[in-house]
Each structure stands twice: as C-alpha cells, then as structure tokens.
Amino acid sequence: MKTRIIASLLLAATGFVHGKAKVPNVVVFLVDDLGYMDVGANNPDCFYDTPNIDALARSGMRFTDGYAANPVCSPTRYSLMTGKYPTRARATNYFSGKRAETFNPAPLNDNMPLDETTLAQALKTKGYATFFAGKWHLGESEEYYPQNRGFDVNIGGYSRGGPYSGNKYFAPFKNPEIKEESPEGEHLPARLARETATFIEANKARPFLAYLSFYSVHTPLQGRPDLVEKYKKKAAGMAGDEFGVEEQIWPVEKERKVRVLQKHAVYAAMVEAMDEAVGQVLRQLETSGVAENTLVVFTSDNGGLATSEGLPTSNLPLRGGKGWVYEGGIREPWIVRYPGVTKAGSESAQPICSIDLFPTVAAAAGVRIDHVVDGIDLLPALKGGTLDRQSLYWHYPHYGNQGNFPGGAIREGDYKLVERYEDGQVHLYNLKKDIGEQDDLAARQPERVEQMRKRLHAWYKTVDAQFLREKDGKTPWHP
Template identity: 75%
Template sequence: MMKRKKTWVKWARSISVIVLGLGICGAAEPKKPNVVVFLVDDLGYMDIGANNPDCFYETPNVDHLAKSGMRFTDGYAANPVCSPTRFSLMTGRYPTRVRATNFFSGDRSGKFNPAPLVDNMPLDEVTIAQTLKSAGYATFFAGKWHLGETEEYYPQNRGFDVNIGGYHRGGPYTGKRYFPPFKNPQMEDKPGDKHLPDRLADETVAFIEASKGKPFFAYLSFYSVHTPLMGRPDLVKKYKAKAKKITGQEFGKEEQVFGKKERKVREIQKHAVYAAMVEAMDEAVGKVLGHLEEAGLADNTIVMFTSDNGGLSTSEGSPTSNLPLRGGKGWIYEGGIREPWIVRYPGVTKAGAVSGENICSIDLFPTLAAAAGAQVEHEIDGVDLMPALKGEPLEGRALFWHYPHYSNQGGIPGGAIRVGDFKLVERYEDGRVHLYNLKDDIEEQNDLAAKHPERVSQMRARLHEWYKSVDAQFLQQKKDGPKPWSP
C-alpha cells in the first residue's frame, strides 16, 4: 500500500510540473518581430531590376529582397511628391486631412494660386515610431526627414530614440551633400566618411547591433536618389561605359501644361550619374540586409522597401525614365505615384511571391502596428496588409489622391481615384475628367470617359465624397483673375 502511495505521489508531482510548464508556455508572449524600413527618395517603379528586366541600373540586393519576400506590382505613394507621402508613412493617414498636400514648402502658382498648405507634420499626429515605442521597441531614424522646419518636429521628438541626419529638408543643397563634409546639423562628420548612403547604412547596422535583446524599429530614409545628381566616381565610370551601348530617342513630350510648350520626358534609362546613385543605394541596402543575416536576425525581422514618389523624368535633369508609366515625380499619372513596394515578413510572405493588390503608403502604419501587437486608438486611413501578404485579396479597396498644386516638375493640379483596374483623373483647373483601365492601358493613353459615363459618374461621386470626408482644399483665385473650378 505504501509503495503504491509513493508511486501515486511521484506521478502526481510529475503531472503538476508538466501542467505548470504548459501554463508558463501558454502565458508567454510571442516574440515581437523586428522591423526595418527602407525609404528611397525619388526612386521610380522602373528603377529596380525586380520590376524592370531591362533596367539600366543594377540593383542585386533589392532584387534579392524581392525574391525572398513579396513584390507588389500595384503599390502606391499617397502623393506624387515627397513630404505628403512621408506624412502618410509616418501616420497611416492621407495628408489631405491636415492640408499637407505638397512638399514643404512648395507654393508655386499657375493660372490659379495653389491650395492652402500646412508645411509640417502637426505635433498631435501619432507616428508609427511613437506607436512601436509604446509597444516596447527601440526606435531609430536615419536620413531625410522633411516633415517640419524646427527641431520640435524632428525625428527625436516624434518617437525616435535616435536621429541620424534627419531635419527639415534633409541637408543643405550644396555640392558636398553626398560626400563629406556632409554639413548636416543632425549628424556629425566622422573620420573615414566617404559616401552618405554608406554612412547611413553603417549607422543603421550599429543601431541594430546595439538593440539585440529588444525588438527594434529601424527606418532608413535615404537622401538618394534625389538631386543634386552626384555619383561615386567608380560607379559613374562604369555606367558611362554601359551607356555607350544604348541607342534610341532619349526624350519625348508630355502634355502641354500652364499654357506653355510641352514638357520633355525621358524615355530611355542611360543617365550614368543617376545609375551610380541607384547602385550605391542598393549597396547600402545590401549592407543592412547582410548584417541581419549574419546576426541571425533575418528570420524575425519584417523588411519593407519603397519610395516616396515616382522617378524624376520631366525636370531637374530628367535623370530617369518611368516608361511604360506616364509622367513622373510631380504628376498624378502612374509614373508619379506608382512605387517599388517589397515586403518580406518571415512566416507570412512566401519567397518570390508577387501581388497585384492595390496598396499605398498609408498602409505601412497599420500593418506594422498589427505585427507588433500595438493598439491603434485614433482614426487612420490605411489597412493592415496581412491578407495581401498571405496572398489574399483586400476587399472593397479604393485609393485616392489629391494634389491641388502646380508641381516643380510640370504636373497638373488634380485628383484621382482607383477602384479595381480603373482610375479616374480629375483636373482642378477646369474639372475635366479622364478614365483609364490600367489593366489594359498602363500607359494611360486611352481615355474611356466618353465610353463609360456611368462608371465616370460613380467614381467621380465617390471621389467627391472623399474630398468632403477629408476636408480637401482646392485652387484659389488670383486677384482679379477667373474663379477656379471646385467640386
């Protein structure tokens, strides 16, 4: 009897240990994923090999990222110029909600004055850095900011523990910007500095290394490939030789704007300096990705790669071609708003996956907040991309654009809505509309508005409802000038 009792006690204790162990395991929180975001300034959709098999620029590291994650063919920026899109990435909200609808502080006028512009990210906006920080993340920013002129608006006061190089315009526009001395008030020069993209990558790697043991959020916002056009001499030499083999018409014409002659638009990629800037950016991306692998962090790190607007094709040197996409930076055509979008989410995305879902920069915030298990208790416009990342559809999706300005690159003031394959463009000077089926006509050359009046009416009504919901502002009358159109 005593022997049986001892056996029973021993068995009961064993069960207790197992149950307790299961309880502890069940109560343990899953490990939060790290996050690395690469934002490239002015990089066009066709500027990476993953999107363009005939790309003049060599981007092996970005292409490898696409092969190891999911590439989106229909990913967008919320605006055709930088600051508004940067606002949307930080907040998950359309920039029109706060009237941050042009680069800070762009006030060019044309036939009419532009809409009123707020040229900062208001201090009451909640950023993705603040949200992830509240969820236990170490947060880091490096590179171009351009979301407010004074220090209270800088990254270190908007949720980032570390700010390397981020302030108002991201650097004085001097001939030394990409090479030392960098003359950046938020980043001291260091002995051994050679090239800005490489320095920013090194700082990002150092932050990742210092954050081991704690989930981290690293936001590497390149100054590249924005003007001034300056490339590493070795890479410029390489691409000059490569460009000699390319023939054909370099420039074509975009539509007539502002009552002036047509804008010339680059049709062939062969700009050696721009190519050197793209490849140097790619090398910097490779340095960060390589460190994630070497440190054993890649399998628990979400990586996102995108741009803030389309490639610069109609102004300021016109260094790249976005064809077959129409227009470029500063235009609400596809060349100005369709961006490279790559997401690698270990355990969710499949290697080499390609998605045709319509996504936008407003979606970064809710996607990362959900991945981190962070609470979002304020109004946002984006959606968690988890269904799309799993290969599922995003139901009932419509995207909107609002650009009530005359862009430096010649783009017209206008708005747009995309629903499914169809995109409606509305001009703010006179209210004319154009309808395109992007599945059949990615070049936006075949206007279907006259053939589909009912679809135009439906999409226009939905666009106008959105204008009201975000309190959109429009072109303003000049003194003694004609009255502008308004919806």
C-alpha cells in the same frame, strides 16, 4: 497547475504565446524619388543594377500595384508615419512648396502636426527600440524632428529635403543631425547604412524599428566616381533617343521634354550605391541572427524624376513622373519580406498604398490603434489573398516643380479616374489594359465616370480637401 502557470510565464517572457512567434523587428527602406521602373525586380531591362533589392524581392513579396499617397515627398512621408491620407492635415505638398501659376495653390500645412501618433511612438508602447536615419522633411524646427516624434536615435533627419549642405552626398556633410562627422569623402548612403547596421547589432536582443530613409536618389545628382565611370561605359553602347515630348498641358504654354530612355550615368551610380547600402543592412540582419524575425519593407516616396530637374530617369511605360497623379508619379516599388507570412518570390497585384504601412506594422507588433487611420492591415495580401477595400485616393492641389497639373485621382479595381483642378476635366483609364494611361475612356463610359467621381468628391468632403484659389481675378473650378 503550478507547473502550467510557470510554463506560461516563461513563454510570455520569451515572447512566445499560443505557438505564435514573438513580435517582429521592423526594417523600413524608404528611397527618395525612386521610380517603379528603377529596380530590376520591376523592370528586366533596367539600366541600373539593383542586385540587393532584386534579391529582397526574390525572398519576399513584390507588389505590382503599390502606391505612394502623393506624387511628392513630404505628404507621402506623413502617410507612412501616420497611416493617414495627408489631405487630412492639409500636408498636401512638399514642405514648403507654395508656387502659384494659373491659380494660387491650396493652403498648405508644412509640418506633421505634433498631436499625430507616429509609427515609432506606436511601437514604443510595445517596448521597441526605434531608430531613424536619413531624410525626414516633416517640419521646420526641432520639435518636429525624429528624436521628438518617437525615435530614440536620429541620424541626419531634419527640415531639409535634400543633402544641400557641405559636400552634399560626400563628407563633410555639415548636416546638423549628423553629430559625428564622417571621414572626408565618405558617401552618405554608406554612412546611413553603417549607422543602421550598428543599431541593429546593438539592439538584436529586443524588438526594434530601423527606419532607413535615404536622401538618395534625390537631386543634387552626384554619384561615386567609380560607379559613374561604370555607367558611362555602359551607356556608350546604347542607341536610341533619350528624350521625347510630353503632352500639351492645359492651358497650352510650351512643350515639355520627358526622358524615354534610362541612360543617365550619374543617376545610375546613385541608384546602385543606394542598393549597396540596402544590401549592407540586410546582411547585418543575417549577421545579427535576426533576419528570420524581421519584417522588411522597401518602397519610395513618389515616382521617378522624368519630366524636369535634369530628367535623370525614365518611368516608361508609366506616364508622367514625380509631381504627377499619373502612374509615373505615384506607382512605387513595394517589396515586403515577412518570414513565416510571405512566400519567397511571390507577387501580388492587390493595390496598396503608403497609408497601409502603419496599420500593417501595428498589427504585426500587437499595437492597438484607437484613433482614425485610412490604411488597412496588409496581412491578407501578404498571405497571398485579397484586400477588402474599394478605393484609393490622391489629392494634389499644387503646382510642383515638375510641370504637373494640380489634380486628384481615384482607383477602383482596374479603373482610375483623374480629375484636373484647373478646369474640372476628367480622364478615365483601364490600368490593366492601358498602364500608360493613353486611352481615355471617359466619353465612352459616362456612367462609370459619374460613379467614380461621386465617390471621389465624397472623399474630398471626408478629409476636408482644399483646392486651388483665385488669382488675378481668375476663379478655378471647384468640386
């Protein structure tokens, strides 16, 4: 008996109980504005070279139907940190986007409330070391910054949504949360990857969370000169129109261009430099001897920038892009490698969302969740099975910078219903047959429209959704 007790204590101390491996380390790669079609793993004809991301997909599971909770950055970042739909906190636009057009936008809470439990705070209850690098954009002042939301280390995360200070993507950065300045000219993604790798090596003997949240590939569009030159040469041999015309938007005011061909050399350089940084961190996991006990997640916060602000990428065949509730604005690269759970080179068509990161990581780490979350543990899908969830929802009651219409959406199975908030018009698409959302089935399937719309409106009430407001005497539609 005494021998068995001693053995049990030793197993517990080393992290092995009942034959189960110790809790995994966690590495999250979050890329800013990276579209679903911007990585080779999703797009064999991709203009951009992403060998490290593609290798990660070959070593883990690629989700074909992975989503962001919102078509712009701050709300999705909130959902990744909390496991909740951002509508619950009225954090429904980038902080702080308050543009008004035909109508006034819904009220916006432009911070992640201080009473939210973040992913980092949850993992610290299990003894994790926690690290954040890159873009935060979840509050205007220091009490909202990563170091006060559960992260032991913060390199570069503060209020700004892009690298707008100093020399932007090149040192000197003049970022108030990068305390030790880089050598002049150092590239920002390389600096963030270097800091992440250093943290991994220093904490390899204990469980850790390393959350690398790139500023890339957000504007300003700046690339390393060597990579820009590479893609200029590559683009020179490509034929075809780079731009097309977007749909007319209600109310019709003007035509909008949309990029239909990936050919932007500077954007391509930004994508490849980000991929190199991903590779640097993945190699550090191997060098530190922790790769086989590290859960790695790679995703983006919204779709590629295809309809405004330089139109640097194309999301085709997906419709729209950043700022839109069409697939181009919300369908994201999602790759998960969980050694011992995911099968190398596997794929899943299960619809997943950024709200699922928190509960999935919490379950892997043995964290008990005793508060409301909207996401679910993805373990069944990671093992190759199905998920028990009827619907996913989106709510964007704002005018973004990308020419969008304020709207909401619900996905159930292969079907997606889009609802426009200015006039209440709805559209229905079968994504399995029509991933480009061109064939509107609403008039042909009124019963399905009624059922899905009823559930969408019930969800609005559950999360206390806010909508467009009157402007200049004009009253918008309201559910």
